[in-house]
Amino acid sequence: MTAPRSAAPSAPVNAPGRQPAAARESAPLIAARGVCVRIEGRTVLRDVDLEIRPAEIVTILGPNGSGKTTLLRALIGALTPDAGEIRRSPDLCVGHVPQRLSLDRTMPLTVDRFLALSGARRAARQQALERVGIGGRAGAMMAALSGGQFQRALLAHALLRRPNLFVLDEPTQGLDQPGVAAFYRLIEDLRRETGAAVLMVSHDLHVVMSASDRVICLNGHVCCSGAPHVVARAPEYRALFGLGTQGALALYRHEHDHSHAHDGPAPAREEAPRE
Ligand SMILES: Nc1ncnc2c1ncn2[C@@H]1O[C@H](COP(=O)(O)OP(=O)(O)OP(=O)(O)O)[C@@H](O)[C@H]1O
Numbered sequence: 001m002t003a004p005r006s007a008a009p010s011a012p013v014n015a016p017g018r019q020p021a022a023a024r025e026s027a028p029l030i031a032a033r034g035v036c037v038r039i040e041g042r043t044v045l046r047d048v049d050l051e052i053r054p055a056e057i058v059t060i061l062g063p064n065g066s067g068k069t070t071l072l073r074a075l076i077g078a079l080t081p082d083a084g085e086i087r088r089s090p091d092l093c094v095g096h097v098p099q100r101l102s103l104d105r106t107m108p109l110t111v112d113r114f115l116a117l118s119g120a121r122r123a124a125r126q127q128a129l130e131r132v133g134i135g136g137r138a139g140a141m142m143a144a145l146s147g148g149q150f151q152r153a154l155l156a157h158a159l160l161r162r163p164n165l166f167v168l169d170e171p172t173q174g175l176d177q178p179g180v181a182a183f184y185r186l187i188e189d190l191r192r193e194t195g196a197a198v199l200m201v202s203h204d205l206h207v208v209m210s211a212s213d214r215v216i217c218l219n220g221h222v223c224c225s226g227a228p229h230v231v232a233r234a235p236e237y238r239a240l241f242g243l244g245t246q247g248a249l250a251l252y253r254h255e256h257d258h259s260h261a262h263d264g265p266a267p268a269r270e271e272a273p274r275e
Helices: 021-025 068-075 111-116 122-131 147-159 177-194 205-211 235-241
Strands: 030-039 042-052 057-061 083-088 094-097 165-169 197-201 214-218 222-226
Touching: 030 068, 042 068, 042 222, 057 068, 057 177, 057 205, 057 235, 068 165, 068 197, 094 147, 111 122, 111 147, 122 147, 147 165, 147 177, 165 177, 177 197, 177 205, 214 235, 222 235
Parallel strands: 057 197, 057 214, 094 165, 165 197
Antiparallel strands: 030 042, 030 083, 214 222
């Protein structure tokens, strides 16, 4: 899908980060340039540039209402930008785990029936469940799953598409810290096994910073982006997320009672903070 562009990108927004060499050399799965989205007359995204390359893990961070979900929806084609251009690789196959999936708790939908909606055969469904660590829950009702199991069921559904890009919108929302860490380990394992790229939105700064190849800090526009340790030192990131700011941590959905890792190695000269 393409749409008219509104403005040329002003800076090389996506610094290389630490994505695998193969990713740096491959054509992007998705490339967005100058993307603007207006909703109900209000500009939600402006001049967003980004690229997702094969096998890299890219995380979008930003305060509530900063346009993260809107950006994911634009990137996967669920909404059309008002301006800008989004190019997708012809072989792009997205496994999407949405932020919310409302299920009527009275609906008699088992995990296996839910996965069957993908059209996959029973053996493949069971294999996917086992791969995400809930092989014993095929006969359980979706509504009876714990938060972590539910997210894994959604991930199994995405996995059945054999995607080359997982798109995950706050996949660890509502999980406790061990659950969050385990989910990210699973994501990293899946990336390694399948070679799929991962694009996700997350509020779990601490884990994101260790589990991502690149981080994009969004607040209606791309404030800064690059390797996690570089972004962690960018003034734009610090202004949004911490280091003594009173209001920043209140922007999260969940409470933090720990400090964040801002003291990584000195930044390489690869960062391109904006504005
Ligand atoms: N369908 C819609 N109708 C009206 N406003 C919308 C709609 N979708 C998004 N918005 C508005 O656009 C802005 C960005 O929303 P979006 O959901 O993309 O933010 P977000 O960064 O994902 O937020 P959160 O972290 O709370 O999930 C918000 O102000 C939101 O209210």
